[in-house]
Amino acid sequence: MNWQNLLLAGAQTLLMTVLSTALAYLVGLPLGVLLNVTSKKGLHPNRWVNLPLGVLINVMRSVPCLILIAILMPLTRAVVGRGSGEWYTMIIPLFFASFAFVSRLVEGSLNEVDEGAIEAVRSMGASDAFLIKNVLFREAKPHLYNGLALASITILGYTAFAYDLGAGGLIASAYGYYANHTSDYLGHPDIWVLILAVVVIVQLIQEAGLYVEKKTDKRRTIQ
């Protein structure tokens, strides 16, 4: 493997991860807010919304990623023009595989917000929209950043399934080395370079998430 191939695989992995994560948050974030707001202790409890939504999200989370890729092949083909063979054919399956997980992460982060703070602002006449924007999001910000890092790493892990679609990326390339050199794949330096590249990216995302969480969290400031 030359540097050009390594950079190409790295770019494919990052593009698959970033775009799928962005799409997953585009849908998962409002769903997570809806789950939190309509929950028993939420701003606007509504079990007729919360229960079916929760079931739908749990079902989505239960379908294995590889099965989703197969089921969604016609949709992928209709949207991006082909069902496999390019990195972008992974975006739709990865989005479907992760938005439910993202919505639970967002819901969990919002659940951490102190009820008292919400109540105090509500007692001043704040609307639900004001509370979501100015209390829930602001108070949950550090958790949301950490959740973003966690979701990105999980979605990056899902890019391994790109091997099955021939969609490229670092993990699929590493697995490709194993598939093509089953007898002595561990002795081949390329596989270690690919693994190292994945580890470095995951560590960078994780550390960035932790750093931003720590920087934005004002609750532990010691006098």
Added chain:
Amino acid sequence: MEEIRIERLGKSFGGHKVLDDISLSIDKGDIYGILGLSGAGKSTLLRSINGLERIDEGAVYYKGTLLAGHTHPIERRRRREIAMIFQSFNLLMQLSAEENVELALKLTGEDHRREKALAALQTVGILDKAASYPAELSGGEKQRVAIARAIALQPEVLLSDEATSSLDGENTEQVLALLGKLNRELGLTIVMVSHQISVIESVCNRVALLDKAKIIEEGELSEVFLNPKTALAKELIYATHVKTMLDEKRMLRLLFNGNLDEPIIAEIVEDCSLLVSIVYADSKVIAGKMYGQVVIKLPKEEKDCAKLKRYLAIKAIAFEEVSPS
């Protein structure tokens, strides 16, 4: 002038009545205390005033107009006239003191929010902590920020839900002094819930005693505190060691208006030729006036008791026999 009127208010949680037929009236400029043991319904009553709890029965009127009722939930914008502070301060931990106050002003879309937030922090004497986050502040400072947030919208009423209960003695005094100052200088009507009698008696002018979902006594602070009628009122107001002796001894509680020049006990001894033993004595400053009480053991002989009571009546000294409740 009447500011808040509560009429026949009732509230239940899961079939359990927590407020039952509550009626009371709070005047403009009052510091109105609501006192009771834990679980008496004090906080629910306070929260019903600004709509944090939906009312099951009755209604709350503000300046003569219906504020909240069973079929009439409070309008959001009217909540801004009735601010609230809490035991746990309930500040946003990710916002600085100034940002916490600014958030209240953002609700009404006010201009010059920063300047107004700083002015509110100055009013409560904590301007130097404007940039600090709640985690960097002491309990007393946090409550001051919460008060600044509450007064930023220039409310006419401030509801205080056990606002000093988690503070130490010194901070409690400072916060109470601040509330007293806001009452005097801004004309803020304050409704204060507490289970601490010292808190109520140090700042309130009127008080309601709440027990098992009902108001059992209500009126001017001096009237209620100096002549408690119900068993709970006596329990709340008498000192603990007096209560512990009630089971065994007959005692007489003498009330005097704080005239320290009158040697009451010495006069009893001299004029009635009776030896009395003092069980308890204290003095309180209520609504700026000094009041004292002495609890003495009654003589064993019935005729001596009668003699003592006759003497006190002649001397116009208020007294009551303290009997086991």
